[in-house]
Amino acid sequence: MSMIRSDSEALIKKTMARFVDEEVIPKAREIDESGEFPYDLFKKLADMGVLGLRYPKSVGGSGGDTVLYCVAMQELARGLMSLAATTAMQCLMATNGLYLYGTKAMHEEYLYPALKGEKIGAFQLTEPEAGSDLGNVRTSARKTADGYVINGMKTWSTNGPKGDFHTVLCQTNPDKGLKGLMFFFIPTDTPGFSHSKKFDCLGTRSSTLSEIYFNDCHIPKEYCLGEEGRGLDVLLTILAEIRIMTAALAIGLHRAAMDDSIKYCKERVQFGKPIGKNQLIQAKIANMAVNLEAGQLMVDKVTRLVRDKKSCLNEASMAKYFTVESACSASDEAMRIHGAYGYSMEYSVQRYYRDNRFLLYGGGTHEVLQTTIARQYLK
Amino acid sequence: MKIVVLIKQVPDTTEVKLDKKTGNLIREGVDSIVNPDDRQALELALQLKDDCQAMVTAVSMGPPQAVDVLSEALGMGCDAAVLLTDRAFAGADTWATSTTLGKAIEKIGDFDLILCGYQAIDGDTAQTGPQIAEYLGLPQACYVDNIENVEAGKITVTRRNDEGYERLSLTLPALLTVSKITVAPRYPMMGNLIDAGCEDAAIQIWNAVDIGALNSELGMEGSLTQVVKTFSPKTKRAGELLEGDVPEMVSELLGKVRQAHLI
Numbered sequence: 210m211s212m213i214r215s216d217s218e219a220l221i222k223k224t225m226a227r228f229v230d231e232e233v234i235p236k237a238r239e240i241d242e243s244g245e246f247p248y249d250l251f252k253k254l255a256d257m258g259v260l261g262l263r264y265p266k267s268v269g270g271s272g273g274d275t276v277l278y279c280v281a282m283q284e285l286a287r288g289l290m291s292l293a294a295t296t297a298m299q300c301l302m303a304t305n306g307l308y309l310y311g312t313k314a315m316h317e318e319y320l321y322p323a324l325k326g327e328k329i330g331a332f333q334l335t336e337p338e339a340g341s342d343l344g345n346v347r348t349s350a351r352k353t354a355d356g357y358v359i360n361g362m363k364t365w366s367t368n369g370p371k372g373d374f375h376t377v378l379c380q381t382n383p384d385k386g387l388k389g390l391m392f393f394f395i396p397t398d399t400p401g402f403s404h405s406k407k408f409d410c411l412g413t414r415s416s417t418l419s420e421i422y423f424n425d426c427h428i429p430k431e432y433c434l435g436e437e438g439r440g441l442d443v444l445l446t447i448l449a450e451i452r453i454m455t456a457a458l459a460i461g462l463h464r465a466a467m468d469d470s471i472k473y474c475k476e477r478v479q480f481g482k483p484i485g486k487n488q489l490i491q492a493k494i495a496n497m498a499v500n501l502e503a504g505q506l507m508v509d510k511v512t513r514l515v516r517d518k519k520s521c522l523n524e525a526s527m528a529k530y531f532t533v534e535s536a537c538s539a540s541d542e543a544m545r546i547h548g549a550y551g552y553s554m555e556y557s558v559q560r561y562y563r564d565n566r567f568l569l570y571g572g573g574t575h576e577v578l579q580t581t582i583a584r585q586y587l588k
Numbered sequence: 589m590k591i592v593v594l595i596k597q598v599p600d601t602t603e604v605k606l607d608k609k610t611g612n613l614i615r616e617g618v619d620s621i622v623n624p625d626d627r628q629a630l631e632l633a634l635q636l637k638d639d640c641q642a643m644v645t646a647v648s649m650g651p652p653q654a655v656d657v658l659s660e661a662l663g664m665g666c667d668a669a670v671l672l673t674d675r676a677f678a679g680a681d682t683w684a685t686s687t688t689l690g691k692a693i694e695k696i697g698d699f700d701l702i703l704c705g706y707q708a709i710d711g712d713t714a715q716t717g718p719q720i721a722e723y724l725g726l727p728q729a730c731y732v733d734n735i736e737n738v739e740a741g742k743i744t745v746t747r748r749n750d751e752g753y754e755r756l757s758l759t760l761p762a763l764l765t766v767s768k769i770t771v772a773p774r775y776p777m778m779g780n781l782i783d784a785g786c787e788d789a790a791i792q793i794w795n796a797v798d799i800g801a802l803n804s805e806l807g808m809e810g811s812l813t814q815v816v817k818t819f820s821p822k823t824k825r826a827g828e829l830l831e832g833d834v835p836e837m838v839s840e841l842l843g844k845v846r847q848a849h850l851i
């Protein structure tokens with residue numbers, strides 16, 4: 210008979226949605242308040258093959274692509290941003306250099322275990338003097354006879370203190386500025402590696418962030434991820450994907466804020482009618498819905514462009530900028546719709562409001578993104 | 589060991605809405621899911637696969653979109669799936685459904701164990717499993733919540749009843765209907781879900797001819813019962829259970845009776 214098959218994207222979305230409803234949402238508040246990263250849930254995601262969604266089966270992945278990865282991250286962010294952010298990082302930034310440039314032995318030792326959730330990776334660009342301005346990265350990589358010596362520090366490192374290995378942007382030649390940048394692979398057990406205590410942050414409170422220090426860390430030459438001096442190109446190969454993944458996280462959080470708001474609009478009665486009967490409240494819901502729909506279309510478009518290896522950095526920047534701003538507005542409006550109860554830790558909307566702020570910075574601040582978007586049109 | 593698991597696609601709601609005119613389920617706008625008991629049957633089958641390398645085949649009868657429950661079954665780790673879909677199957681009552689599924693199982697052949705859910709959350713009859721066992725002439729146990737062991741052509745299972753547990757031993761091949769197992773069924777694996785959507789997925793599509801069935805045995809024609817009318821029962825007022833020690837409960841009760849102006 211004719212071919213009857215399921216749409217895998219829809220099935221993955223549905224499976225992730227069920228996982229989030231059953232396993233994540235019921236525990237989200239407790240996890241957020243504990244400040245502890247939920248390794249049990251992370252391991253469950255690994256067992257389901259979520260961490261390997263972007264990678265081929267030949268390296269222990271699930272054989273999917275960016276579209277499926279972002280569909281899964283959207284759902285996860287609907288449940289708990291800390292979990293989604295760390296998972297998203299493990300799937301992409303923390304492992305992509307290792308996947309592309311690591312040796313077979315490095316794959317055996319780090320990539321397979323990472324996709325099984327047994328080892329955790331981190332990705333380090335930011336330094337105290339190098340936030341948006343990555344040309345100012347000062348962590349140095351000095352060539353030796355058989356490898357490199359790394360010295361310097363990184364900050365705002367997600368998974369920094371808990372990571373087993375790190376993909377670190379270093380300067381190989383300060384005279385060359387951006388052209389001297391290069392990524393290096395540094396296992397945590399490298400002598401000379403240390404970290405600060407965990408940062409105390411407004412949102413994504415169960416993510417683990419810290420400063421990281423490299424003090425004469427000797428690494429073999431295979432740990433140089435790519436051709437020397439091409440660090441920026443390595444970053445550019447995944448920059449669109451990082452931005453669209455960030456947009457996907459924003460979509461998930463936006464949906465959560467909207468779902469909770471709709472529920473509350475129907476439940477809460479004032480002046481003898483549900484608050485959702487008021488036009489000003491309806492306007493908030495309408496704006497949330499329109500922005501969500503528009504953002505979803507952007508994400509669906511750009512994830513496909515990334516999957517098909519089409520250049521789309523500008524579209525990805527626009528999507529990141531639009532969806533994160535929309536999610537900020539949606540979580541703000543959700544707080545207002547919930548009145549005083551939105552201000553209480555009992556309701557999740559305060560968490561959305563806090564957690565979403567994190568998306569403003571990673572993947573490019575919105576001031577920088579607006580500048581680069583405008584540049585496309587004013588050149 | 590060869591296991592067949594029967595799974596049904598059902599609407600994701602316990603509040604099934606009915607079309608007032610036709611009496612049929614309104615499926616539009618309602619998500620479809622694997623019937624919850626069937627997910628448990630799949631889990632028990634896959635545990636046997638983990639323990640003794642069983643080969644697990646999931647079977648579903650339904651419209652083409654029921655392929656989704658089979659893809660999920662493959663996602664969970666089943667080895668193969670069969671979708672029974674044909675206009676001739678439409679309008680089947682439980683008798684015709686059991687005949688159709690029974691014939692498909694005969695075609696699969698060479699099976700040791702058939703697992704069904706105890707009950708579908710939409711049709712709710714709990715008849716399909718037992719009827720298939722009768723059709724195939726197999727021993728059956730219903731409401732099974734655990735498989736204790738499989739050895740020397742026998743399977744030992746437990747099921748809960750009002751008094752406690754019953755432990756039953758059945759000669760294989762046998763049919764079990766499953767409910768309320770103690771572990772949460774596993775989630776599908778992403779890689780398997782991706783494979784399930786591919787052309788070369790291990791899903792076979794069978795129609796009436798494929799299972800060698802006559803139209804008179806199938807669908808509306810093969811049904812012994814006809815639904816005359818379907819309606820939602822009127823919900824009675826919900827009861828309320830008071831908790832606390834006796835004086836507390838008495839004063840709360842008095843308060844409620846007064847509030848309702850009954851005294």
Ligand SMILES: Cc1cc2nc3c(=O)[nH]c(=O)nc-3n(C[C@H](O)[C@H](O)[C@H](O)COP(=O)(O)OP(=O)(O)OC[C@H]3O[C@@H](n4cnc5c(N)ncnc54)[C@H](O)[C@@H]3O)c2cc1C
Pocket residue numbers: 332333334335339340341342364365366367368413418567570571572573574575576577580
């Ligand atoms: C929760 C969290 C997790 C993070 N995890 C990681 C991680 O794992 N790895 C990592 O490397 N980094 C991480 N970061 C850091 C993040 O990538 C940086 O915050 C980001 O790159 C911006 O750098 P900055 O914070 O130093 O801001 P700055 O660059 O100092 O910017 C400060 C302000 O100035 C504006 N600005 C700067 N330059 C310009 C310009 N040219 N034009 C207009 N305005 C400008 C910015 O938009 C911003 O408003 C994380 C941050 C957070 C909050």
Ligand SMILES: Cc1cc2nc3c(=O)[nH]c(=O)nc-3n(C[C@H](O)[C@H](O)[C@H](O)COP(=O)(O)OP(=O)(O)OC[C@H]3O[C@@H](n4cnc5c(N)ncnc54)[C@H](O)[C@@H]3O)c2cc1C
Pocket residue numbers: 594595596597623625626647648649650651677678679680681682683685686689703704705706707708709710711712713714715716717815
């Ligand atoms: C295309 C189609 C059209 C239908 N039209 C009508 C109709 O017009 N009138 C009417 O009265 N009913 C109709 N039905 C419903 C049908 O009679 C019942 O759904 C079916 O007999 C099963 O009964 P139940 O839902 O009570 O399941 P139960 O007997 O409660 O289910 C017990 C177990 O049997 C197995 N099982 C049940 N159904 C299936 C299946 N389809 N595939 C695989 N395993 C299964 C599952 O393991 C399930 O957990 C139709 C069903 C289908 C698929």
